[in-house]
Amino acid sequence: MTPSDLPYIPLSVPSVKGNEWEYIRECLDTEWVSTAGTYVERFESEFSAYVGADYSVACVNGTAALQVALQVAGVKPGMEVLVPTLTFIATVNAAHYLGAKPVFLDCDDFYNLDVDKLTEFLENHTEQREEGCFNKATGRQIRAIVPVHVFGNAARVQQMTDLCRSRGIRVVEDAAESLGTVYQDGRHTGVIGDLGCFSFNGNKIITCGGGGMIVTDCPEMAQKARYLTTQAKDDDVRYVHEEVGYNFRLTNIQAALGVAQLEQLPGFLQTKQRNYLAYKERVREIPGLNLGEVPPYATNNHWMIALQIESGYRYDREGLMARLQEARIQSRPVWYLNHLQKPYAGCQSFQIEKASGLLQTTLNIPCSTNLSPEDIDRVTEVLAHG
Numbered sequence: 393m394t395p396s397d398l399p400y401i402p403l404s405v406p407s408v409k410g411n412e413w414e415y416i417r418e419c420l421d422t423e424w425v426s427t428a429g430t431y432v433e434r435f436e437s438e439f440s441a442y443v444g445a446d447y448s449v450a451c452v453n454g455t456a457a458l459q460v461a462l463q464v465a466g467v468k469p470g471m472e473v474l475v476p477t478l479t480f481i482a483t484v485n486a487a488h489y490l491g492a493k494p495v496f497l498d499c500d501d502f503y504n505l506d507v508d509k510l511t512e513f514l515e516n517h518t519e520q521r522e523e524g525c526f527n528k529a530t531g532r533q534i535r536a537i538v539p540v541h542v543f544g545n546a547a548r549v550q551q552m553t554d555l556c557r558s559r560g561i562r563v564v565e566d567a568a569e570s571l572g573t574v575y576q577d578g579r580h581t582g583v584i585g586d587l588g589c590f591s592f593n594g595n596k597i598i599t600c601g602g603g604g605m606i607v608t609d610c611p612e613m614a615q616k617a618r619y620l621t622t623q624a625k626d627d628d629v630r631y632v633h634e635e636v637g638y639n640f641r642l643t644n645i646q647a648a649l650g651v652a653q654l655e656q657l658p659g660f661l662q663t664k665q666r667n668y669l670a671y672k673e674r675v676r677e678i679p680g681l682n683l684g685e686v687p688p689y690a691t692n693n694h695w696m697i698a699l700q701i702e703s704g705y706r707y708d709r710e711g712l713m714a715r716l717q718e719a720r721i722q723s724r725p726v727w728y729l730n731h732l733q734k735p736y737a738g739c740q741s742f743q744i745e746k747a748s749g750l751l752q753t754t755l756n757i758p759c760s761t762n763l764s765p766e767d768i769d770r771v772t773e774v775l776a777h778g
């Protein structure tokens with residue numbers, strides 16, 4: 393077989409083999425296709441039960457969820473939001489949409505916001521005033537921080553929350569990638585800060601096609617998030633609005649997909665774990681390559697698998713990506729760092745070092761739940777023998 397005859401192995405595609413058809417058919421048969429309907433509420437309540445949050449608010453996507461969560465957290469134009477530079481740009485854009493400025497921070501060994509550098513930044517580069525925490529360099533108020541659980545690795549959110557709460561900085565967790573990742577004490581990622589946001593984009597561990605969820609234990613914040621995502625109606629009979637809201641509510645059809653996908657999540661997590669271990673066993677034998685480690689204080693949903701390339705390996709990141717592509721295997725580099733992106737040129741970045749190294753040496757390799765043992769053989773064969 394020549395490489396061109398081999399089936400393509402994509403990076404991360406959904407698996408839709410449960411009750412999706414049945415639930416969507418029910419939406420169509422009953423004509424509840426839009427934002428009202430039982431599946432939206434069912435998805436929210438089953439999601440709350442799964443992650444252990446008091447409230448869940450379904451949104452059109454994870455980016456919208458982050459934007460609304462930051463607004464609920466009190467982010468206003470001219471304020472600042474602390475974000476990791478190593479994340480998908482949606483985390484940063486959500487703050488930008490509100491007229492806020494990002495301040496970029498470095499990451500730790502698990503690709504997550506570095507809590508030691510955050511401590512250093514807060515202790516030595518900010519000052520506390522009556523209204524809250526102010527950045528000494530820019531004079532702007534820091535209203536929120538967005539830790540991201542990158543690739544399903546749990547960030548050290550409890551420590552960050554301890555540092556930020558007393559300073560009046562709200563914590564909005566970007567848990568877009570970490571559904572199923574749980575801390576050792578049993579708490580799910582996304583429920584430790586003031587608000588948490590999930591994504592159900594097509595490449596996530598469960599999908600609604602597109603979709604997002606805001607979770608919180610605070611009834612006022614949940615109410616405000618629901619109000620903002622449904623056009624901020626103060627009287628929904630007479631259409632009176634005292635604020636500008638958004639049309640960000642998930643539809644019943646998307647929620648039906650979400651309910652069916654959530655039922656399959658335990659199976660998806662088992663498969664992801666099995667695939668990770670299979671990769672790990674093989675990659676251990678290949679000089680110059682490693683798999684990203686799991687933080688010792690949490691599980692990992694293994695949403696995305698991070699291959700780390702040492703300098704002695706026969707390819708660099710670009711070379712390996714090209715070789716895999718030739719073998720009809722998709723891979724993906726880490727997102728280009730956000731402090732270097734054109735829209736954010738001129739924004740403050742603080743001691744960014746590790747993220748730059750990880751960007752150069754990390755490649756994501758196929759991790760879909762429908763990956764077969766033969767697919768893993770094919771990928772690791774290329775990694776081992778080029």
Ligand SMILES: Cc1ncc(COP(=O)(O)O)c(C=O)c1O
Pocket residue numbers: 453454455456479480482483540566568569590591592593602603604
């Ligand atoms: C870390 C992170 N934040 C935010 C998002 C945005 O989610 P969505 O694509 O649902 O808008 C994603 C994924 O797409 C993500 O990976």
